Amino acid sequence: MEGTCIRWSSKVGFWVFKCGCVVDACEVFEEAEEGGSCDYDTYNAMIDGFASAERSEDAFLMFRDMQKGSFGPTEVTFVSVMSSCLSLRAGCQARAQAIKMGFVGCVAVNNAMMTMYSGFGEVNEVQNIFEGMEERDVVSWNIMVSTFLQENLEEEAMLSYLKMRREGIEPDEFTYGSLLLASDSLQVVEMIHSLLCKGGLVKIEVLNALVSAYCRHGNIKRAFQIFFGVPSKNLISWNIIMSGFLMNGHPLQGLEQFSALLSIQVKPNSYSLSLVLSICSSMSAVSHGKQVHGYILRHGFPSEVSLGNALVTMYAKCGSLDKALRVFDAMVERDxxxxxxxxSAYAQHGQGEEAVHCFEVMQTSPGIKPDQATFTSVLSACSHAGLVDDGIHILDTMVKVYGFVPSVDHFSCIVDLLGQSGYLDEAERSLFSACAAHGNLRLGRTVARLILERDHNNPSVYVLLSNICAAAGQWEEAANLGDTMREFGTTNKNTKFSPP
Structure with a gap:
């Protein structure tokens, strides 16, 4: 009987993990259940399989079925269940069950609990579990460090790291990778670099994280020194240094690294090619961009949406709108x-009407929904082309149809559009009304600044802004604006300030 159970759990594991076919795994499980051959391992394989396939509800149902039968949950069961919790409530229930069944001292289960609470941003709960653990491993410490980092508590993360070292737990590549990825301080990066040199941890994952951190903090020279010294670079290493040169304003060196990558017979991936196309865009290097386009077509990347997007952008920024349109039209799939x-391509080339038409077609495309960036691009196109009616209609659509709150960029486009077209008074009224309607004082201040840049001595701006301040409950600022209005001599019966 025991051998039969092992065979059934192996079959379930094969279909779930090797083939990724949960349906077939379910059929195998049902056969085992009907034949009375289920055991702990069979249930655990199914729960873990459901969790891996992100079918959390099925994982919990299997967990309940396991409890109803004669099989109590094991350590492996709770680790899988914790990883599949879609809600904090479900996680709390699973935790209570684990405590009830005596798994409170199990390191793996406690680590799973911490990971679950961390996913819901429950820092205090993570700390409570961590501090209550009699035994901790490097995973426990890594979870604590990464939890602090994801909540932007860098100082607490560093203190946990130092305490980890004091207690004799040796950090691994995940520890250092997490600290380097999230650090906002170049000094912290340099400190970790020094520790790595002393400790001799030279795994490629850590070195890549170190190169990326120096790139992010603007020290591209140090980043390249480390990259150059890496003995066995992987594709991630090359992508990081190309991205670093691009973000630090050295696109030519980024292009040279792409050439070096090809020369050592390492095949770039879609991200590599997107990066080099961005480099070509920043340099307006259309000849290099065409060569990359040819490489994409020759090496089986033509259906990649991200590459199609990068090609459209590259050709547009290099002044070839026709080629950008050809790439766009040839895309099998678009997002x-x-x-x-x-x-944006139409906007850059001053073809506002085409940009508006493209936006209209986009709205009718199945599964496609405009985002904030869409409206920034199309409003910018309207501004450059002087399409007042279209611009106002699109802003109205943005708010009323898609429910977006206009940002500074959107307001700036409308101010420019109405101002250039001689409708500055209308701009003031419409934009300030929008700010007041949304209770957005920050945007109101920004709009006021934009208008005052055009018209330094426009007292009506202060009147409107004071009302927005009052609506937001900022009475002191509203009073200060009232003083400013009096300096202009505007406090009269026609511009009377009154709180809403």
Whole structure:
């Protein structure tokens, strides 16, 4: 009987993990259940399989069925269940059950609990579990460090790391990778670099994280020194240094690294090619961009949406709108970014009406929904082309149809559009009314600044802004604006300030 159970659990594991076919795994499980051959391992394989396939409800149902039968949950069961919790309530229930069944001292279960609570941003709960653990391993400490980092508590993360070292737990690549990825301080990066040199941890994952951290903090020279010294670079290493040169304003060196990558017979992936296309865009290097396009077609990447998007952007920024349109039309699949790229291409080339038409077609495309960037691009196109009616209609659509709150960029486009077209008074009224309607004082201040840049001595701006301040409950600021209005001599019966 025991051998039969092992065979059934192995079959379930094969279909779930090797083939990724949960349906077939379910059929195998049902056969085992009907034949009375289920055991702990069979149930655990199914729960873990459901969790891996992100079918959390099925994982919990299997967990309940396991409890109803003669099989109590094991350590492996709770680790899998914790990883599949879609709600904090479900996680709390699973935790209570684990405590009830005596798993409170199990390191793996406690680590799973911490990970679950961390996913819901429950820092205090993570700390409570961590501090209550009699035994901790490197995973426990890593969870604590990463939890602090994801909540932007960098100082607490560093203190946990130092305490980890004091207690004799040796950090691993995940520890250092987490600290380097999230650090906002170049000094912290340099400190970790020094510790790595002393400790001799030279795994490629850590070195890549270190190169990325120096790139992010603007020290591209140090980043390249480390990259150059890496003995066995992987594709991630090359992508990081190309991205680093691009973000630090050295696109030519980024292009040279792409050439070096090809020369050592390492095949780039879609991200590599997107990066080099961005480099070509920043340099307006259309000849290099065409060569990359040819590489994409020759090496089986033509259906990649991200590459189609990058090609559209590259050709548009290099002044070839026709080629951008050809790439866009040839794309088998498009996403929101694809449409945004094409609308931006029209805007960059001063073809406002085409940009508006593209936006209209986008709205009728199945499964495609405009985002904030879409409206920035199309409003910018309207501004440059002087399309007042279209611009106002699109802003109205943005708010009323899609429910977006206009940002500073959107307001700026409308101010420019109405101002250039001689409708500055209308701009003031409409934009300030929008700010007041949404209770957005920050945007109101920004709009006021934009208008005052055009018209330094416009007292009506202060009147409107004071009312927005009052609506937001900022009475002191409203009073100060009232003083400013009096300096202009505007406090009279026609511009009387009154709180809403």
């Amino acid at each position: 929101t970014i694809s449409w945004n790229a094409m609308i």
